[in-house]
Amino acid sequence: MPTLTLEPVDPARDAPDVHRWLTHPRAHYWNLLTSTENQIRDHLTVLARDERQDAWLGRADGVPAFYVETYRPEVLLEPTQFATRAGDLGMHLLVAPPESEGSHGFTTAVMAETVSFCLREDDGLGALRLVVEPDSANTPILAKNAAAGFRVLREIDLTADGHTKRAALSVCTREDFATSPLGARHLVRTDPTSHLEADLGAAAHRRLVTKAISEFSHERLITPEQAGEHIWELTAGPSRYTFRAGVLPLEHWVLEEDSLQRTVDGTPRDLDVQELVLELQEALGLPDALVATYLEELASTFAARTATLEQARRGARPTSAELLTSGLQSVEAAMTEGHPGFLANNGRIGYSLSDYRAYAPESGRTTRLVWVAARRELSHLSLGEGMDETAHLELALSPEERDAFAGRLSGSGLDPADYHLLPLHPWQAEHRLPITFAPDVARGDLVVLGQGGDEHQPQQSLRTFFNRTRPGAPYVKVALAIQNMGFLRGLSPHYMRDTPAVNDWIQDLVTHDPEFAACGFSLLRERSALGYTGDAYHRTAATNPQRKMLAALWRENPLPHLGEGEQAVTMAALLHRDHEGTAFASAAIRASGLEPRTWLTGYLHAYLRPLVHALLAHDVVVMPHGENLILRMRGHAVVGAFLKDIGEEMAVVGPRALPAGVERVRARVDGDEKALSIFTDVFDGVLRHLSGILAADGLLSAGTFWQVVAEVLDGYEAEHPGTARGLAGDVDLRAESFAHSCLNRLQLRNTLQMVDLGDQASSLLYAGRMDNPVAREATPVELAAPPIARTA
Template identity: 65%
Template sequence: MQIDFRPLDPDRDASRLHAWLTDPRARFWEMTDHSPQQVSDYLREIDADPAQAGWLGTIADGGGEEVVYVETYDPTILIPAKELTPRAGDLGMHLLTGPPAGEPQRGFTRQVMGEVMRFCFEQRGAERVVVEPDHRNTAILAKNAAAGFRLLREIDLTADGHTKRAALSICTREDFAASPLGGGAPDPHAHLRPDVADAVHRHLLAKAVAEFSHERILEPAELGDDWWELTVPRSEDATSDEAAHVRYRFRARVLPLEHWLIEEDSLVRLETGGESSPGVAPMHAPIDVLEFVVAFQDVLGIPDDLVSTYLEELASTFAAACAKLHDAREGHRPSSEDLLGAGLQQIEAAMTEGHPGFLAGSGRIGYSLTDYRDFAPEQGRRTRLQWVAVRRELSHLSLGEGYGAADHLAGALSPEEREGFDSRIADRGLDPADYHLMPMHPWQVDHRLSLTFAADVARQDLVPLGAGGDEFQPQQSLRTFFDLTRPGAPYVKVALAIQNMGFLRGLSPHYMRDTPAINDWVHGLVQGDPEFADLGFSVLRERSALGYTGDVYHRTRTTNPHRKMLAALWRENPLPLLGEGERAMTMAALLHRDHEGVAFVSRMIRASGIAPSTWVEDYLGAYLQPLVHALLAHDVVFMPHGENLILRVKDQRVVGAFMKDIGEETAVLGPRSLSENIERMRARVPGDEKALSIFTDVFDGVLRHLSGILDADGLLDAQSFWRLVARSLDAYESRHPGQARGLAGDVDLRSGAFAHSCLNRLQLRNTLQMVDIGNQAESLLYAGTMPNPVAR
């Protein structure tokens, strides 16, 4: 039903409205005893008042008969400011439907109410509709609720000598859009539709089979012509006659490092009955990656007490993948072609895979759907960090060498933010000089600050200050943010009590204390060695860090996750460090395929205009060789996965790289001298384990996947790719023949095989904490040895 509205005409409409207003159904208008003249006078007052207006509504194509009378008004003429703070776009509304002509129509008043609300928002320009019906008028209260009105409170209103107890209520555009009468807001679950889900299940299942087979947990049986099959184990309590026979069949090629290239479209799930149904053709059954994990739980080694947690992380990964695919199909995500000219943050938000090796790579347990939309890196939303003042004597601000407090504050806050926060502290009768200023993730403030740390807030050891002025974009690491407001401002990394990919994503004040010193040491090492400069390699220093330790959780006998909920660090921004004509991008982009399956790296290589082999040689010189040099010449290792490197790119060729996340993920493996405050960097391991920093983190964690993409896309077959890797190691050895085996002569990157360290096995074993951060080497799990693709 559509209703057309025209302005009130007192002379024309008085007779009709007198009949309506004196009908018993209109008793809450309190005019049932009015004469025609009194109604006419009332309507003339409405028409003459610029703060009010009357409207008659007619059903379009309904014979021209009016069915509803509406009054709109400025709420301030009736409602005191103490009861409702006025806002621009406020519009008061009174509604009266005409008595039914003939048999009452079911749902008629509901449809009229919806049309009146659309009139208020779309034609009268309201941002918020205000109503104040009599609290006894249960019929209209029900209609208001269905239209999205929210009851603020009951108040006493007096007009024309009459006082009523009114149910003061408001309805915004968003409230109405989400209401039953408004037709509902855009479906927040639109991404969870069958066609999207089928594609994501298939993609994740292919990844599960590929990575679990790579880690030698699963053992597909070869059928010939690149066809393989996995058989679901039968439960021990099921008889052979009862149990369905379930198999997964697919086409795949196995490349060096046992990298499985599975054709996703070939995946089928086959079911046949028990042994009592011989000769029956297998039926194709729906693919569900969660059901796959449950069926293979014992093979995967997931403990019973943790299987539901792992499934929840996988379900969250599935949901995120559905959201990304749905948005891409709706035209809201860039293609790989679009990314060729994109900036650092556009590429950052375009990443979809999470982690190339982990199956449950986007768990984010603790985020709601709204949190996902607001804070997930792939959403690319702007947000403002929340700030809290932390008492100086209960916290510690660490600063890098030559980086004073004034430098830190100038980087962390704009002058306006700092002055505003100092004023808020002073307004509470406190001295700003007694506090440090710490940023917090908005989620962390909502869920932790005033609950987990309520006693600290009550003592004013923590003083919530509200949102800052700068807008930030979340990065792939979830808890790191890039400042979009002030060019060149540092990254900010904050604590976040979200369970994701085997860890609670906290940030330790204890680790923060020494973080700038560790960064200074590593920066000095890199800057002091011209080999790194020649290779275009440098680090992004974490120049300042702040941690609060005044809470009760720091006084318990044993450590706990609550000690890692109030800390922050600031890291250098790479953009001011770029050379002429260079742009920056996350290295994770090299493993990215868009929703059409187009690989970004393949587009880059073609756009560069050079041979794929030359492009790869450039990349290995900027990525692999600096890491090899750090290990062999300095006994230093980084955590060089895709998200931890920012590549410098010029003319679609990689010309250098910035390493980040230095403080938490850099280690010294040898006996070299370290000062006491950075001694925690040391991790004494034998030579074969030293080499794993290249074999596991670089060869297996990054290059294996890159070689698979280039092979699948027909740019460079895997055997040729690994010959280029071997050539890159030879090039390094030719420049540094005395360092080819490391400082102690115990590292051999060209050995015949290496220990096969497995990542998914760690998460499957304990999805709550994959490894002991303080003793990572002894937490690792191995699956025999892996043939080295660059063996001599």
């Protein structure tokens, strides 16, 4: 059998061959028998210019032998005929008429190679599912399709170029092809479990066990014993773990990953994060009723880790050096850790493997949101100051989308003015809309409009999307009813009614305070919010997760607000190590040419200082973890920051006057608890990890790191003596110690709902008190740390 290859069609070069094949009687199902060569050349040119379609020339031992068209299914199929998913790809195949008899098996080989090319990731198109719609009377191609794993969904009437046919709508997933007769014999390069090979699994277990020991020790759930200089031991059930580590301020354990060993009765055993958790279940306080759920979240986190390792092995993951000059969305997709303190931080219970590949942020794929029309009197659109519905729609949808959706409503005899347009996550549209909200769809309170035209990329927070089609278009955040890291990731229509007003209030505060401008600190406002409340779940006596499954909000895009020569980078990147073990933060410091101490001061001026000012001068606290800030960088140094995700995670912790629509954000607490917004969320949640990275990489000792933090606080106090202890004089960020609030303890106590969102403060769990590394009365202690090997 000859060697088969595919390459993009060159219209000028390939039109004669393709024309000859399409006008042969064997190609009558293409309905192009009377076409001219110029018409075929024009057709190929159109395909080459249309980003939704492509044309491919297939060669056999270098000789032109077959023709393939690939396209997005919605080019030919109406939403009422087929609900497309992210990763879907349409395909048409034409094999050149044989020059002579004796080529038995050639068409079969071409079919196998074409399907493989469309589905495989390494040197193919990487589709997750192929869609074809051959004429139902074309029995030879139906047989070939079946042999390749295609499943006929149903027959439809399909009209294209003035011709109507009865088509056998069929699909083929990677798994379908891999187990088909053709896939089993020809070029199967897409093993759905290729990311779960033993060596990748061992590396993922090593990383997760290292993190588990570090974070559980930090939270004082376990207590390793020192067995020598920088050598530690941990007994867990029948297992004994030994490792090299240093303990830095804030009881931050920096383990040398390669040194970690496990033995049982003196016999070496493989590392296994699930086994470790079972061994430590009693010490962790993990309830029997929830242990399986937590283990499942660990399994999902493990699978995500192996997937990124597999991508790295085939060269599909960027290095930290490459990220230094990459765009915001390339950096977003490169992140692998999520929240750095949580062990089970990629639970995503509800996603299948194909869902993971389509929608996980680290997959870096784009998708299209599914839109529904929600009856106006059963939904609520909230708009920020200066916004009206027309302006909102112009930002939320392209003109083509607005026209198409209005046309679909009008074509169904409905008045578009009677509805709001609500976007859904594709997973939500498939798993929740037609099931959980089936009565609402049936009675016409929700009208399914189909996919939008814009391509969106999922962000680290899973349910937030960045528009890749229209520059400057807002982020959109939607509900997603999967279990992930302690919560079902819904979005409350009731809570969001006030979200634009909350954003406007804090925007006014930030805009009129020159301290924020001096720090380069600004907001990405949530300007619009929409929720549907017409379902039966909103009429129950008790609240329920179903109330939070149909809602969306729109947030400003940072890119139009960048200055000349600035790069936008998610702050999570500062805690990222690539697959080679190189930290982004360390690479940025070296590339900046600045002294590490100077670089750190600039970062703290843009991040820590405005958060301290918000607390002390305004009694305002936010949730400032790595996913919630976008850094502005110039010359690889931090020069400013955008705060986002404000409406759900901002509070006013003092008595200051608030507008009626903003009163819900008030949470009166005492001074010690106010200070935890800096101690827990900034010191422990972000700076502790960054300090460990810079110390391990030999750029900045932990003692020097915290001395710089203290200097930034001193500078703020010197310039703002009147508010250095807060408006009520009860906040001391230089106190000797603070309450040690623990995140993993929350998830271990109840992995289904870590805290009561209505009363988060009373839900927190503490493990005594933690020494403050910037206390006034003590010089930061430089705890000994071994030379830590860099680990990915």
